Amino acid sequence: MKISDQLLRRIESDLGLNLAFRKGADIPVSNCWHFCTDGNSVDTMFYDEQDFIDGMNRIYPVSRSSGVVILAFVLMDTHIHFILYGAYDDCNAFIHEYVRRTSMHLAHRHNFAKKLRNLSISCQNIGTDSYLRTAICYVLRNPVAAGLKFMPYDYPWSSGSLYFRRAGYWTSAHWSGNQVFRDELQNMSCRERLAVFKMKGLDPDSGVLSAGGLIFPGEYVAIGIVERLFRTCRNFNYLLGVCKEEDMHSIGSELSRLSVPIPRTPAS
Numbered sequence: 001m002k003i004s005d006q007l008l009r010r011i012e013s014d015l016g017l018n019l020a021f022r023k024g025a026d027i028p029v030s031n032c033w034h035f036c037t038d039g040n041s042v043d044t045m046f047y048d049e050q051d052f053i054d055g056m057n058r059i060y061p062v063s064r065s066s067g068v069v070i071l072a073f074v075l076m077d078t079h080i081h082f083i084l085y086g087a088y089d090d091c092n093a094f095i096h097e098y099v100r101r102t103s104m105h106l107a108h109r110h111n112f113a114k115k116l117r118n119l120s121i122s123c124q125n126i127g128t129d130s131y132l133r134t135a136i137c138y139v140l141r142n143p144v145a146a147g148l149k150f151m152p153y154d155y156p157w158s159s160g161s162l163y164f165r166r167a168g169y170w171t172s173a174h175w176s177g178n179q180v181f182r183d184e185l186q187n188m189s190c191r192e193r194l195a196v197f198k199m200k201g202l203d204p205d206s207g208v209l210s211a212g213g214l215i216f217p218g219e220y221v222a223i224g225i226v227e228r229l230f231r232t233c234r235n236f237n238y239l240l241g242v243c244k245e246e247d248m249h250s251i252g253s254e255l256s257r258l259s260v261p262i263p264r265t266p267a268s
Contacts, residue, residue, distance in 0.1 A: 001222050003069070011069065011085060016129055017228050026128040032071075032085050034135045035095045038120035039079035045102060046077050047110060052157045053214055054109075058101055060208070063220045066094035070221050071229075072136040074158035076146065081139040083132070085222070088123075095121055133229055137243035152240055159221045164233040 003011070012018045016027035037045075046052045055075050063070055068086040080098075084091040103116035126132050143155040152160045186207065209216035230236040 001069070001218065001220055003222065003225075007069075011222075011225060014085070015132070015225070015229065017225075021231070026130050029126060029129050029132055031087060032083070032126035032132055033088065033091045034081070034083055034124040034126060034139070035091065036081040036122055037079045037099065038122065039076065041118060041120045042078060042116060044077055045079065045106075045116070046075060046157075051105070051109070054105055055102065056157060056217065057213075057215045058098065058105070059217075060215050060220045062094055062098045062101065066090050066097065068094045069225070070159070071132075071226050072139050072159050072221070074139050074142045074155070074160070076142055076157075081142060083126075083136050083139055085225075092123070095123075129229065133239055134243055136226065136229070137240045140240060141243055159217055159223075162218055162221055162223050163226055163230070164236055 014030045015032070016029055019027055046055055052075060059070070059073070066086075068084050068091050070082060071085055072081075072083040074081050082095060084094065086094075099116055099119055099121065103114065103119075106112040106115045124135075126135055137152075140152040140158060140160040143150045143158070144152055148155065152158075153163075153165075154161060208219050227236075230239065
């Protein structure tokens, strides 16, 4: 993900990345949010592999139009989690627009009109750097917590395999054919892009990396920011291994009990 110098300075200030690290001391952070949907509100959001691919690709245009910075995410069959940086109204608009487009996809592909109409969306403010790291690990560990046979960094429908990895590669060989993501979109016509990726707003020469019909998630996830939050690969792996669901509840993030309003002006 490309971040302007001005935005980078703002992120560094809000996340305390420009402060000296002190072991055991929390650093206040601002404009960070954990959004998720209630898995009990709907039986299924993604029915098959194509739904997940389309769901991954959908993140890119919605994040571009809303102006949010995505730090981490996971798409599960019944719910989604996003760790977002940005103004609350922008992040709220992002999650509602993503759900709206997902609902449209379900209506078009599976004939489930208004399936997500009553989907409950929750939000938790993130106030410290330690809570931010815990929230990121919690999101990435969702497949493990759900009993799926994936390591957090090998579940294909999340940002888990982006951090501290070889640039341009994405999870297992099944998805990338052991090849680096390339500028496939540059060789497609506008009509071909819309047909394959089911989206609008991509310029012919945008240089968005993709492979096998999947946009490289590094195009919309702030990998470098997250790596700076954890500082080292060793620290990232350690926190990912020890994070538990109880850690989230212990700091008052009973997400299922929270709700957020539909924004008045959704992202276009």
